[in-house]
Amino acid sequence: MNSIKGKGLALGGSITSVVFTVFGLLTGLILKSVLMEPEIFKEAFAEGMADDPNISGGEAYQIASDMLPIFKTMSDLFINVGIIFLVLGIVGIVLSRIVKFNNKKGIGIFFIIVSVFHIIFGRFLVFILLLIAGIQILSSKEEEVVARESEVFDETEVY
DSSP states (O other): OOOOTTHHHHHHHHHHHHHHHHHHHHHHHHHHHHTTSHHHHHHHHHHHTTTOTTSOHHHHHHHHHHHHHHHHHHHHHHHHHHHHHHHHHHHHHHHHHHOOTTSHHHHHHHHHHHHHHHHHTTOHHHHHHHHHHHHHHHHOOOOOOOOOGGGOOOTTOOO
């Protein structure tokens, strides 16, 4: 039986990536839905700043107006990056299930590259899992399992 080290880590890292991505997508979608009504956002933001004695109501409303494009950009970023990581996570799950010795180099390199994308976006746990999985997949050697004599069946026996 041939086995490749790192398949379990690759599967676990990919599933963890998908779970984190779903939370990021939900955050982006919730933020996007709040920003659909800019006036409600501005009023809520201004009310939150009303406790600050250094900022008047008009200034708070102006700050909220200035912050609106930043929050819209953040929500779009969460959604777009989330979609990319969701696709990469699903591809990682599929590849971790089909890795064989004849395609292990490409799959190992894929996991290492994806791990770099994860560290860029601050996903340290997934980075570690996928990096170790990629290295183990690349360094795994084909091992032949030698059957023990007790497991070898005589062809003349009738079962």
